[in-house]
Amino acid sequence: MASENNTGDTAYTKFYTREEVAKHNDSKDLWFIIHNKVYNVTQFISHPGGEEVLLEQGGQDCTEAFEDIGHSSDARELMEIFKIGELVEEERTQGNSELTDVSDVDNSRTIDLYFLFCHSSYDCLINGNCATQIHKSILYCDVIIASCSGSWRSWLIPIALGVLATLVYRYFIKAH
Numbered sequence: 001m002a003s004e005n006n007t008g009d010t011a012y013t014k015f016y017t018r019e020e021v022a023k024h025n026d027s028k029d030l031w032f033i034i035h036n037k038v039y040n041v042t043q044f045i046s047h048p049g050g051e052e053v054l055l056e057q058g059g060q061d062c063t064e065a066f067e068d069i070g071h072s073s074d075a076r077e078l079m080e081i082f083k084i085g086e087l088v089e090e091e092r093t094q095g096n097s098e099l100t101d102v103s104d105v106d107n108s109r110t111i112d113l114y115f116l117f118c119h120s121s122y123d124c125l126i127n128g129n130c131a132t133q134i135h136k137s138i139l140y141c142d143v144i145i146a147s148c149s150g151s152w153r154s155w156l157i158p159i160a161l162g163v164l165a166t167l168v169y170r171y172f173i174k175a176h
Ligand code: HEM
Pocket: 039, 041, 047, 048, 049, 050, 053, 054, 057, 062, 065, 066, 069, 070, 071, 072, 073, 074, 075, 076, 078, 079, 082
């Protein structure tokens, strides 16, 4: 069971053991560790590097693999969206402070990154390769954008995405 800790007014962190993370290792429930932080990437299966690479890392510490790829700063900000907690103190490795804490991420920037994520899924549909993932992605974007935003975006964007999804879906069905 994860332990919880209040470290400030708004900071709220869950702590997990490596053993707990290891249980979440398939496409329906996919977690991993990067720089002592725990990520749930189940909803990020349409990752730009492909589904397979993420599945291979399921339940493990993939810090080295993640760094070997040379992920961009956009990717590093985007990953904060999927952070669910950290490793318990006694199981951490040393020298891992380079990733931003989720509380430091600018919320409007995070929303922009969600758009980037949604748009890449849209391209994916247009290319005809990911018909099943696109629906998940668009729905997910709707939920996330609505929950991240306290402004007009919270109702206008989900409606716009819904209309867009329907149009793209019809186009896709006609084209095939
Ligand atoms: C939450 C964690 C992760 C996020 C948010 C993420 C995000 C991204 C993004 C945005 C890209 C596009 C290129 C870039 O902007 O750097 C990318 C590419 C890629 N990622 Fe990830 N990634 C994550 C974890 C991983 C892991 C654990 C692996 C496994 C080794 C991996 C392997 C790759 C590969 C192979 C590419 C393609 C690189 C290329 O084509 O040059 N990613 N990732």
